[in-house]
Every structure is written in C-alpha cells, then in structure tokens.
Amino acid sequence: MDWLIFILSVIEAIAWPVAFVAAVVFLRQEWVDVIGRIQGVKHKETQIEFGHCLQEASKKAKSSLPDSVDLASKGLAHRLELAGYSPRGAILESWIDVEATLEELGARYEIPRDELKHPDIHMMERMHGDDNALGKGAFGLLQSLCEMRNEAFYLTNKVIEFDAAKEYVSLANRMVTLLKEA
Known part of the structure; x- marks a missing residue:
C-alpha cells in the first residue's frame, strides 16, 4: 500500500463522521429552534x-x-x-x-x-x-x-x-x- 492509497482510505473513513459533526455544529441554533417548536x-x-x-x-x-x-x-x-x-x-x-x-x-x-x-x-x-x-x-x-x-x-x-x-x-x-x- 503506497501513501496515496493510505491517505485516500483515511479520508474515506472519516468523511461521514466529520460531515455529521460539522452539520451539528453549524446548525446548532436551527436544531434548538426546531426542537423548541415541538408541541x-x-x-x-x-x-x-x-x-x-x-x-x-x-x-x-x-x-x-x-x-x-x-x-x-x-x-x-x-x-x-x-x-x-x-x-x-x-x-x-x-x-x-x-x-x-x-x-x-x-x-x-x-x-x-x-x-x-x-x-x-x-x-x-x-x-x-x-x-x-x-x-x-x-x-x-x-x-x-x-x-x-x-x-x-x-x-x-x-x-x-x-x-x-x-x-x-x-x-x-x-x-x-x-x-x-x-
């Protein structure tokens, strides 16, 4: 395994978790608003x-x-x-x-x-x-x-x-x- 394939596999492994954490962090206030509207x-x-x-x-x-x-x-x-x-x-x-x-x-x-x-x-x-x-x-x-x-x-x-x-x-x-x- 050369270093390019290694970097690609690491990026592939952490892409979804990073995207999820980023969505939670950036949309934090919107989530609070949505949860607050629940009747x-x-x-x-x-x-x-x-x-x-x-x-x-x-x-x-x-x-x-x-x-x-x-x-x-x-x-x-x-x-x-x-x-x-x-x-x-x-x-x-x-x-x-x-x-x-x-x-x-x-x-x-x-x-x-x-x-x-x-x-x-x-x-x-x-x-x-x-x-x-x-x-x-x-x-x-x-x-x-x-x-x-x-x-x-x-x-x-x-x-x-x-x-x-x-x-x-x-x-x-x-x-x-x-x-x-x-």
Missing part, C-alpha cells in the same frame, strides 16, 4: 403537550370562568406586554398571581397554609365537594393552569409562542377574578 413529547408513559393543554384549558374556561377580564387587575397590561418579549416570564408572573389569590382564598376559608403552599388541587376539590364556591370545572382548570406553568418553568428548551402566553395570561387573570369572587 408534544412522549416518553414511555409520560406525555407532555403544551399547545393541547392550553386548548383544553380554554374550553374549560368557557364553562367555569367569568367572561369579563378585569383590565385594572394588578399588572395585567404589564404581563400582556411581557408576553411579547418573554412569553415564559408572562406565564410565570401570571401563575404567581394565581398562587397569591389561592392563599387569600385559603385565609378566607381557613384552609391551612401548608395545604396551599404546594396545592394538591384534586385534594382541595374533594374537600370542598360539588357545592364549592368556585363552580363546576374550576378545579380542573386550576390543575391545567398549574401543569402548563410547570411545563413553562421546567421545559426551558421549549419555545412558547406569544399567542399561547397571551391566552395563558388571560385564563390566569380570569381564574384570579373567580378566586377573588369566591
């Missing part, structure tokens, strides 16, 4: 779908939340503006308002603070029964909002669209209104 992930028994959860929550909201949105509520305009440049931040800020209102509700109904610190929404629903002040379906919607907040917080590679964040902010604001009225 759902399924691994064994676990399945996460942000867009689907938001659509389900919107359907639940029609039956259980008041239609009016209190535009004067604390920071709603700010959160809607925040959704334009940081959808994830708008979702997290909206959930903070829901949690604060849950604490106020707990104080009114003398629910121990420990139960509200890490709210088990299904447990709260069983405690209050069907005749609760929130109305039918409100606990399910509250659970959906909590799950979507968790997805926004923990799935940091996921791209959250402006419209989805705006819808979440609106739903959370309506939930806060309902909780304050209960």
Whole structure:
C-alpha cells in the first residue's frame, strides 16, 4: 500500500463522521429552534403537550370562568406586554398571581397554609365537594393552569409562542377574578 492509497482510505473513513459533526455544529441554533417548536413529547408513559393543554384549558374556561377580564387587575397590561418579549416570564408572573389569590382564598376559608403552599388541587376539590364556591370545572382548570406553568418553568428548551402566553395570561387573570369572587 503506497501513501496515496493510505491517505485516500483515511479520508474515506472519516468523511461521514466529520460531515455529521460539522452539520451539528453549524446548525446548532436551527436544531434548538426546531426542537423548541415541538408541541408534544412522549416518553414511555409520560406525555407532555403544551399547545393541547392550553386548548383544553380554554374550553374549560368557557364553562367555569367569568367572561369579563378585569383590565385594572394588578399588572395585567404589564404581563400582556411581557408576553411579547418573554412569553415564559408572562406565564410565570401570571401563575404567581394565581398562587397569591389561592392563599387569600385559603385565609378566607381557613384552609391551612401548608395545604396551599404546594396545592394538591384534586385534594382541595374533594374537600370542598360539588357545592364549592368556585363552580363546576374550576378545579380542573386550576390543575391545567398549574401543569402548563410547570411545563413553562421546567421545559426551558421549549419555545412558547406569544399567542399561547397571551391566552395563558388571560385564563390566569380570569381564574384570579373567580378566586377573588369566591
């Protein structure tokens, strides 16, 4: 084997691995964008779908939340503006308002603070029964909002669209209104 054939065989052996590594390195940001646009992930028994959860929550909201949105509520305009440049931040800020209102509700109904610190929404629903002040379906919607907040917080590679964040902010604001009225 002469040196030309040796060089040719070495180049032939490393061509595909080098091409693959180069594609990954050069298209790194594009891969992140593509992965971020994925609306759902399924691994064994676990399945996460942000867009689907938001659509389900919107359907639940029609039956259980008041239609009016209190535009004067604390920071709603700010959160809607925040959704334009940081959808994830708008979702997290909206959930903070829901949690604060849950604490106020707990104080009114003398629910121990420990139960509200890490709210088990299904447990709260069983405690209050069907005749609760929130109305039918409100606990399910509250659970959906909590799950979507968790997805926004923990799935940091996921791209959250402006419209989805705006819808979440609106739903959370309506939930806060309902909780304050209960």
